[in-house]
Amino acid sequence: MAGFSRFLGVLRLFTPDTPAWTVPAIAEAIGVPASTVYRTVRDLVAGGFLEQAAEASYRLGPAFIEFDRSLRLTDPLVVAGRPVLHDVVMQAHVPCVAMLARFYNGSVMCVADEAAADTPFRSSYERGRPMPLTRGSTSKVILAHLPTRQFNKLIENHAGLDGTADALRAELADIRKRGFCSTASEIDPGLAGISAPVILKDAGLVASLSIVAHDAGIDEGQRRRLILLVVSAASLLAEDLRHRYEATAKATQKVA
Numbered sequence: 001m002a003g004f005s006r007f008l009g010v011l012r013l014f015t016p017d018t019p020a021w022t023v024p025a026i027a028e029a030i031g032v033p034a035s036t037v038y039r040t041v042r043d044l045v046a047g048g049f050l051e052q053a054a055e056a057s058y059r060l061g062p063a064f065i066e067f068d069r070s071l072r073l074t075d076p077l078v079v080a081g082r083p084v085l086h087d088v089v090m091q092a093h094v095p096c097v098a099m100l101a102r103f104y105n106g107s108v109m110c111v112a113d114e115a116a117a118d119t120p121f122r123s124s125y126e127r128g129r130p131m132p133l134t135r136g137s138t139s140k141v142i143l144a145h146l147p148t149r150q151f152n153k154l155i156e157n158h159a160g161l162d163g164t165a166d167a168l169r170a171e172l173a174d175i176r177k178r179g180f181c182s183t184a185s186e187i188d189p190g191l192a193g194i195s196a197p198v199i200l201k202d203a204g205l206v207a208s209l210s211i212v213a214h215d216a217g218i219d220e221g222q223r224r225r226l227i228l229l230v231v232s233a234a235s236l237l238a239e240d241l242r243h244r245y246e247a248t249a250k251a252t253q254k255v256a
Contacts, residue, residue, distance in 0.1 A: 006032065006040055011049065011060075020057040076244050077102060077198070077207055078112045084209070084237045085114040091229055094213050094222060095119040100198070101138045102207040103146065106154065107131060108139040111207075123212045124188050134158065134168060137181040137193035138210040144172035144181070145197045145206055180231050182223070184215045191215060194226050196234035200241050209234040 009030045013021055023041055027034040041058060044050040048063030072078055081100045088098040099113035107130035113123075125131060125138060133139050133154065143151065151172075155165055175181045184192040192215035198207040211230050218226065 006030070006036070007044065010037070010040055010044065014060050020053045020059050022055075022057045075111065076241055077205065080240045080244060081112055081198075081209070081237055082114070084233050084240075085112060088209070088211060088229060088233050089114050089116045092116065092211060092213070092226060094218055094226075095121075096211050096213040097121075097123050097125075098209070098211050099123070099125055099138065100207060100209055101125065101131075101142065102205065103142050104130065107133055108142050108208075110138075121188075121191065121214065123191065125210075125212075131187070135183075136187040137183040137195035138187075138208050140172065140183065141175055141181040141195040141197050141208045141210075142206055144175040145199055180227055182227065188212075192218065192223075194223070194230050196231045198234050198238045198241070200238060200245060203241075203245050205241070209237060 010026055013026060013029055021029075023037050024034055026032075026041070027037040030037075032040075041050060045052070045058070045061070048061045048066070050058045051061040053059040077100060085098040085100065089096060092098070095116050095118050097113055097115045097119060099110050101108050101110045109130050110125040110127050113125065113127060131139060133143055143154070146154070155168070180194065180196045182192070182194045187193070191212050193210055193212050195208045195210040198209055199205065209230060211226055213226070
């Protein structure tokens with residue numbers, strides 16, 4: 001393990017379940033000599049990516065907070081999507097959470113969300129938390145719109161799909177045809193999700209806009225209305241992102 005891969009390997013050890021690590025424990029986990037880990041940790045501390053914690057251990061440092069702020073202010077999906085999420089929540093007229101998620105490193109990750117003021121529940125989708133790729137409307141609508149080669153590779157390498165891959169392919173084909181996905185209790189018991197794709201092929205963006213509500217709290221008429229709301233909002237967001245991408249590309253060409 002060398003260079004950037006070693007830095008990344010060290011940082012990925014720090015999770016909510018294991019937030020603090022000692023140098024010897026890191027060395028054992030990644031299979032690198034402790035002397036090498038000491039140098040790596042020293043550099044990460046100098047950059048603010050790690051900081052000292054109790055009992056000769058280390059935890060994630062404040063640099064991530066700085067970068068998170070930069071992402072919130074510059075990520076086109078987040079910047080363009082936040083007002084859309086607000087509008088969706090205001091127009092839903094049911095207790096709900098609206099969210100944006102995108103494909104990331106073989107999983108799906110929420111990048112922004114907004115909850116109605118009277119929402120009595122919390123969704124398991126949280127900003128920055130990788131979620132399962134094959135469960136829930138938020139993930140399935142993304143999986144259904146991945147490029148064919150990438151999709152096939154993910155399905156082939158995904159554990160736990162023995163005997164169900166064909167059924168999943170058929171379900172995803174139906175999602176692509178309908179243009180949305182609706183599921184219930186696949187992630188959180190009692191919660192229903194309605195999702196539509198947000199695709200920007202030129203930028204390689206495969207994302208989704210979703211609304212989550214109590215399954216028992218919405219009747220069929222409300223469900224149809226929410227589907228129309230989500231599909232329309234996702235389409236408008238994708239169009240906005242396309243215009244932003246084209247404007248940025250033109251500006252870059254002028255500078256060049």
